Each structure stands twice: as structure tokens, then as C-alpha cells.
Amino acid sequence: MFRHLLTAVVLVALFLPAMALADQITQFSEVSGEPAFTITDNVTFETLTASTSVYLTFDENVIPFGRTPQTATLTWSGTTSSYAHLAFGQWIEEGFSGWFSIMAGTDNLFSGTFSNATLVASGQTANFSETDTPPVITYTSNYLNFSNANVFALALSMTLSSSVSQDTNFRFLNFNHAAATGTFWTDPPPTIVPEPVTLLLSGGALLGLGLLRRKRKS
Numbered sequence: 001m002f003r004h005l006l007t008a009v010v011l012v013a014l015f016l017p018a019m020a021l022a023d024q025i026t027q028f029s030e031v032s033g034e035p036a037f038t039i040t041d042n043v044t045f046e047t048l049t050a051s052t053s054v055y056l057t058f059d060e061n062v063i064p065f066g067r068t069p070q071t072a073t074l075t076w077s078g079t080t081s082s083y084a085h086l087a088f089g090q091w092i093e094e095g096f097s098g099w100f101s102i103m104a105g106t107d108n109l110f111s112g113t114f115s116n117a118t119l120v121a122s123g124q125t126a127n128f129s130e131t132d133t134p135p136v137i138t139y140t141s142n143y144l145n146f147s148n149a150n151v152f153a154l155a156l157s158m159t160l161s162s163s164v165s166q167d168t169n170f171r172f173l174n175f176n177h178a179a180a181t182g183t184f185w186t187d188p189p190p191t192i193v194p195e196p197v198t199l200l201l202s203g204g205a206l207l208g209l210g211l212l213r214r215k216r217k218s
Contacts, residue, residue: 022131022151022185025062025144026110028054028074028102035161035177037076046172048096048119048128050076050180056102056109062189063143072109074182076100078117078128084166084173091164093119093173096128110184112139114154121164121173128156128180144190151187156180 030036036052054074058066078098084091096117102110114137117130130137130153137152158178167174 022153022187023061023189024059025139025184025186025190026056026058026066027181027183028056028072029181030054030074030179031071033179035159035179037156037158037178037180039173039175039178041167041169041172041174043169043171045079045081046093048076048078048098050074054102058143063192070104070109072102072104074100074102078114080119080172083171090120090122091166091173093121096130108140108142110139110141110144112137112154112184117154119173121158121160121175123163124160124175126156126158126160126164126175126178128158130154131185139184139186139190141190141193143193145193146186146190148188149186149190151185153185154182156182 031053034052037048037050040047040049052074054072055069056072057069060066076098077100078096080093080095080097082093082095084093086092094116096119097115098117099113100111101108114130116132116136117128119126119128121127131151132153133151135150135152137154139146139149139152158180160175161177162175164173164175166172
């Protein structure tokens with residue numbers, strides 16, 4: 001019991017300060033808002049996966065005019081073999097390793113890997129997060145250079161389709177589907193890759209005009 005309580009305290013102590021110190025790089029929201037994330041129990045391990053259309057927004061302090069949303073495809077895959085446990089009324093499942101990509105066709109807008117993320121869930125809400133110094137998270141992008149960053153953090157905020165519980169084997173969490181938004185940080189912030197950013201902003205301007213025309217027509 002003490003180990004479980006200590007785990008919850010350590011998660012809060014490590015993750016929140018790193019988020020406060022780091023700079024927000026980008027965030028995504030699902031285009032449809034539907035529960036595109038799926039958790040699957042394979043008896044010996046559990047996976048959190050998704051493939052869905054998203055709006056990706058870069059922070060304007062990282063890329064000028066970055067608040068223009070970019071339409072992209074998010075693919076997410078994370079796996080853990082660590083069993084879930086209950087602490088402070090919340091289910092905690094640790095040790096998720098995997099990768100994600102946010103692509104516009106073959107264009108890498110923002111992608112990365114993680115190796116020790118934690119899922120904390122209660123009722124029909126959950127948070128999937130990781131932060132590390134030195135990093136075991138990596139980020140890549142055609143528009144940003146992360147070679148100087150030494151603190152990385154990520155978080156998913158999820159709304160579950162059903163209340164979270166343990167599966168029938170009392171090993172993993174069982175909530176089936178979830179809708180999610182995601183946010184990513186680094187410290188210090190990345191540097192800009194100049195020429196691709198010009199193309200990104202041009203694409204964002206076209207997207208903005210398209211959304212404006214749709215609104216006027218409606």
C-alpha cells in the first residue's frame with residue numbers, strides 16, 4: 001500500500017514542476033471529438049492506440065503565427081506490461097512505451113517516442129503523461145530542431161466512453177475507448193527550421209481561408 005501511495009506522490013512531484021518550467025510546443029485536438037483512442041488488454045500486456053484526424057496548433061512563441069491550426073493525421077501506439085493499482089481513489093498504470101506521429105500526408109509536422117509514461121484514471125476521465133530529465137522522450141519535426149532541449153514532457157487528457165476499472169484478470173485497466181487532446185513541452189524551446197516553416201505558415205493561411213469561406217457560406 002505504501003508503495004502505491006508513494007508512486008502517486010512521486011508522479012505529481014515529478015511531472016507538474018517540469019511542465020511549469022518547460023515551454024509548450026504544440027497541442028492537438030480531435031477533429032471529430034469522437035473516442036478514437038482504444039485500450040486493448042492482451043493478457044500479458046496492454047496497448048493504447050489511435051488513428052484519427054486532428055487539428056495541430058503550434059505555440060506562437062515557438063513559431064510566429066503558429067496558432068493557425070494544421071489538419072493532420074495522428075497515429076498513436078503505447079504498450080505496457082505493468083499491472084494497474086489503486087491509489088488515492090485513482091487507478092494508476094505505469095510503464096507505457098511507444099511512439100506517435102502527426103503527419104500531413106508524408107510531411108512530419110510533429111512526432112516522437114516515449115518510454116515510461118503513466119496512465120492515471122478515475123471514473124470517465126484519465127491523464128496519460130510522462131516527463132524526464134535526462135529525456136527518454138524524443139521529438140522530431142520537419143519544422144523544429146530539438147537538439148538543444150534537455151527536458152521533455154507530454155500529456156493526453158482523455159474522456160472515457162465508460163468508467164475505468166480493472167479487467168477480469170485484475171491486471172490491466174479496462175475502459176475500451178476515449179477521446180483525447182494532447183499537449184507537448186520542452187525546455188529550452190526548439191529552434192525553427194526556417195524554410196519549412198514558411199511552407200507551414202502558407203499551408204496554415206490556406207486552411208484559415210478555407211475555414212472562413214465555409215463559415216461565410218453557412
